[in-house]
Amino acid sequence: xxxxxxxxxxxLRNAIMAHHRVVEVPASNxxxxxxxxxxxxxxxxxxxxxxDGPQGTIKVALKYDPATRENAIKCLKRVSxxxxxxxxxxxxxxxxxxxxxxxxxxxxxxxxTDKEAAAQxxxxxxxxxxx
Numbered sequence: 001x002x003x004x005x006x007x008x009x010x011x012l013r014n015a016i017m018a019h020h021r022v023v024e025v026p027a028s029n030x031x032x033x034x035x036x037x038x039x040x041x042x043x044x045x046x047x048x049x050x051x052d053g054p055q056g057t058i059k060v061a062l063k064y065d066p067a068t069r070e071n072a073i074k075c076l077k078r079v080s081x082x083x084x085x086x087x088x089x090x091x092x093x094x095x096x097x098x099x100x101x102x103x104x105x106x107x108x109x110x111x112x113t114d115k116e117a118a119a120q121x122x123x124x125x126x127x128x129x130x131x
Contacts, residue, residue, distance in 0.1 A: 002082055004028060009076045009128060015062060016071045027056040033111035034127070035060060037104055041113070043073050043130055077129040079103070089123040101131025 001007055008031050015023035025031065027049060035058055038044045045061040063072040079094075080086040088094060093114045094103045103114035107124035117124060 003078075005030065005034070005127060006078045006081070008034070009078055012060065012062075012073070013076055015060075016073060019064075019069065021062060023060050023062065025058050025060065027058045030106070030111065031058060034104055037102075037111065037113060038073075038130065041102055041130075073130060075101075075129070075131050079126045079128055086126045087123065088126055090118050090121045092123075093118045094126060094129070096129045097131045101129060104128050104130065 004026075008025050011023055011025050032049060035044070035047045038060075039047055043063065045063040047061065048059045050057045050059060064070065065072075088105070093105075096103050096114070104127045105112055105114055105117045105124045106127055107117055107120075107122045109120065109122060111127070112120075114126075
């Protein structure tokens with residue numbers, strides 16, 4: 001597998017389309033940080049890190065609206081790929097749906113949202129868009 005972040009986002013997208021409650025993905029430190037951000041911003045219901053074997057897994061409980069069964073995540077889009085990295089400065093941070101969505105940025109001070117990176121005046125690699 002050449003792009004584990006794209007695999008992570010695809011597993012979440014597929015589980016959302018199949019209306020699954022829980023999805024399991026192989027763990028890595030970067031995926032753990034992305035999962036934490038998704039939970040803090042209210043896109044997922046809960047998560048759990050399971051240490052089994054050398055890598056471990058992440059269990060993600062997806063968030064649905066009880067009345068309409070619509071998911072909280074409308075779109076997960078990978079921006080920076082291994083073949084074409086996308087970097088941005090703090091002055092040129094991308095605005096996802098005019099500020100309604102988030103862009104997840106990998107910076108020198110860790111993984112954070114676009115708004116947090118702009119507030120700290122640091123740029124980095126744009127990993128994905130979530131809305």
